[in-house]
Amino acid sequence: MxxxxxxxxxxxxxxxxxxxxxxxxxxxxxxxxxxxxxxxxxxxxxxxxxxxxxxxxxxxxxxxxxxxxxxxxxxxxxxxxxxxxxxxxxxxxxxxxxxxxxxxxxxxxxxxxxxxxxxxxxxxxxxxxxxxxxxxxxxxxxxxxxxxxxxxxxxxxxxxxxxxxxxxSVLWRLECKTFLHEAEGLQTPKGELLAIDTGKADAKDDVMRPGGEPVSFEEFQKRLRNWTLPVVVKLTAGISGSNFVLRTDEAREECIKAVEERLQQYRRPEHAPFTGDVLGVLIQEFKDVEESFCVNFCVPRDGDGFILGVAEQILGENCSWAGARIDYTRQDSLKQRFQPQILRLATKLRDEGFVGVAGVDIVCSPSDETQWLVDINPRVNGSLILPACQSHFTSLGYDWATITFLPFPGPARVFAQHLAELQTTRGMVLKAFSERADGNTIAMLVIGAADREDAMKAPMELFPKLAQLEAARVARDSGSS
Known part of the structure; x- marks a missing residue:
């Protein structure tokens, strides 16, 4: 292949x-x-x-x-x-x-x-x-x-x-949001971390155990209904847990049903190797603000934590991650803006036992100096490739870059040929490439852009180009058969 x-x-x-x-x-x-x-x-x-x-x-x-x-x-x-x-x-x-x-x-x-x-x-x-x-x-x-x-x-x-x-044990405490919920001195939204009893007789026993107050499913429902909307509910038992943004009572009831279905999945015997006896859930005040950033930073063994790059989050349904874009001309000012918060966070992470590269999601408004730390990922984040490629894109005349997904309704061997033809488009960098279980293929690409508006439109240029390449291939194959 x-x-x-x-x-x-x-x-x-x-x-x-x-x-x-x-x-x-x-x-x-x-x-x-x-x-x-x-x-x-x-x-x-x-x-x-x-x-x-x-x-x-x-x-x-x-x-x-x-x-x-x-x-x-x-x-x-x-x-x-x-x-x-x-x-x-x-x-x-x-x-x-x-x-x-x-x-x-x-x-x-x-x-x-x-x-x-x-x-x-x-x-x-x-x-x-x-x-x-x-x-x-x-x-x-x-x-x-x-x-x-x-x-x-x-x-x-x-x-x-x-x-x-x-x-x-340190990584898991950070991943399942226990640290985020319990750390003092950080500007985080009001939250409540719960560990719902799944009712399993046999469960996976390891360090990957969500923190939080042990509760029954009935108690979880009661707690959630007592919150004033809007709120976000995060299922924390996993590296990329599910989010539910609840703005209405109807959405709240749908979330409760979804959590109940999740608990039923946990109880199935075939899921025993994957799941524990509790489901971690974080109920958090939802900050409906104008800007959402992923701040990639490093926690060294000694000295102050420092920022590697700041990227805008591209969010999909229920605030799920759908990509990121970066403005290289604003990196110095954005680093200066977020550095005080990162200094405090990095110190607390090192005290917790973490060193290395991490990312934190911060939401804020241009008119409000308050920076809300809403999530932390103690690992290499998907947007880290953006600041790492700054010299690559700026040397080509691009002040912005964006991560985009390019799907292809066909096998990887064909898609790979098309990507080779497109590799000079906007300084394209291949981030990931995968053939899905249904036989289709997906590529995650980083491409350059002139400004923010261009970064929002640039991915759409790839679809007609890909369609033209596929049409030409089909025509060639038809002519040779």
Whole structure:
């Protein structure tokens, strides 16, 4: 398969290992890469909601449909590919969890892992891939020096016992919003963190346990109905939990039904390997403001935290992440604007046991100096590629750049050929590329723009160009047959 690859000559302003080297994090010799689940979870792409109900379950596959994926998925997920792109020349080890192919319902997990290793090799020839069938922990330990650390970015129970940059228990406390809810001195909306009893007899027992006050489902309903609207409800049991923005009583009742359905999913025996005995839910005051930013920053071992870049969030339904765009001309002023909040946050994160790259979502209004910290992601964020590519785009005359999704109703091998034809369009940078379980393909691209209005319109230029390339291909194939 002709997979598109990242530009080998792409000029990045920083990489993960350059940050680690320059700020006392050690040599990040290992990056944990995860495979794409059978049902694509890329923002903006419809999912089979019967099974893709949250991150732990998004990879769950109906056993009756296993024949559809005999060869396994042919790609890394978008997050894994983003990590690949932001790593420097240091030798890395990529691995996936033991038995993950079987866990996710692949008919042929060995073929899946082989395909994954081939993709990693094509994207980055300097990466060694450790197959899940190998003893993961001993293999990694044998490959690491005393000065090297595993940069996991994601809590994963299979990584226990490894020399982690940040311990799993710390990552999970941050991911499930316990830290955000309990930390003092940060400008956060009023919130209430609950842990709803799922009523499961058998549950996954590991560090990935949501914090919050233990309550029954009936008590959760009572608490939610007592809140004054609008509010946002975040299901925190996962890296990309679901959000519900509630502005009306009808929306509130629909949210309660959705949570009840989630609890029913948790109780199903086939979900036992993925889920715990509680469902974390954060009820939070909704700040309906004009600006939403993702501030990417670094927490060094010593010294002040610092901002890597500030990107505007592109939000979809229920404030779900649908991309980002960046104004390179405003980076200095935006960094100065948010630096006091980031200094306080970085200090608290380091006290908590976290060092490394993270992102925080901040909402505010131009007329109001109040900056509301509404979410934190203690890992490499999807928008980090934007500040890393500043020199690349500004050298081409673009003051803005935006992340966009480009779907294609066909196989990856055809889409890859079309992307090769489009690669000079607006300084295009490939961020992620994946063939979905339904046979269609999706690419996540970064493209340049002249200004904000142009950044909003630029993605639409790609659709007719892609359609023209596909029409020409079909015509050629028809003429040769």
């Amino acid at each position: 002709a997979w598109p690859t990242f530009k080998p000559t792409l000029r990045l302003d920083f990489t993960l290992d350059s940050i680690a080297r320059d700020h006392g994090l050690g040599e990040l010799a290992v990056i944990a890469l995860q495979h794409a689940p059978p049902y694509d979870t890329t923002p903006g792409i419809p999912r089979d909601r019967k099974y893709a109900v949250d991150t732990p379950l998004s990879g769950y596959k109906d056993p009756d449909e296993s024949e559809k994926r005999q060869m396994g998925d042919q790609g890394l997920n978008a997050y894994g590919q983003s990590i690949l792109q932001l790593t420097g020349p240091t030798r890395y080890l990529a691995f996936t969890g033991a038995d993950s192919g079987k866990t996710y319902g692949y008919a042929n997990p060995d073929m899946h892992h082989f395909a994954l290793s081939q993709l990693v090799e094509k994207q980055r020839a300097d990466i060694r891939f450790i197959n899940a069938d190998e003893p993961v922990v001993p293999a990694l330990r044998a490959s690491l020096s005393d000065q090297q650390k595993l940069y996991t970015c994601i809590a994963h129970d299979l990584q226990d016992g490894l020399p982690l940059l940040v311990e799993n």
